[in-house]
Amino acid sequence: xxxxxxxxxxxxxxxFRFEGVKRGPYTYLPDFKVTGIDNKVVYHEVKGWMDxxxxxxxxxxxxxxxxxxxxxxxxxxxxxxxxxxxLIPNWE
Numbered sequence: 513x514x515x516x517x518x519x520x521x522x523x524x525x526x527x528f529r530f531e532g533v534k535r536g537p538y539t540y541l542p543d544f545k546v547t548g549i550d551n552k553v554v555y556h557e558v559k560g561w562m563d564x565x566x567x568x569x570x571x572x573x574x575x576x577x578x579x580x581x582x583x584x585x586x587x588x589x590x591x592x593x594x595x596x597x598x599l600i601p602n603w604e
Contacts, residue, residue, distance in 0.1 A: 519547045526555075528580075530572045540569040542582060555582045560590045 513520065522545045529539050542555035559566060573582055585593070597603040 516549065519549055519551065521546045528573060528577055530576050533572070537565055537569045537572065540573055553580075555580065556585060557582055558585045558590065560587055562586070 524541055524543060525545050527539050527541045530537070543558050544556040546554050546556060548554070557566075557570070570582065570584065573580065593600075594603075
């Protein structure tokens with residue numbers, strides 16, 4: 513925000529429901545909602561590791577909400593970012 517690269521970000525603000533699903537997962541709550549300067553919304557999911565429920569939620573997001581972009585920060589990205597954790601306030 514301070515560098516004028518994004519307009520805003522919010523933590524765990526939107527829950528997506530998978531209507532008609534008979535077996536879990538039934539909902540998905542992304543970690544971050546990031547609104548760009550151009551008002552485009554992109555969700556970010558931080559996953560240091562991926563379990564089957566997380567994979568299922570992401571797969572269902574693509575199916576039920578194909579126009580919503582979700583960026584997954586996976587193990588490799590998480591590890592790279594964690595090297596800078598001393599410089600990041602409130603890291604975990």
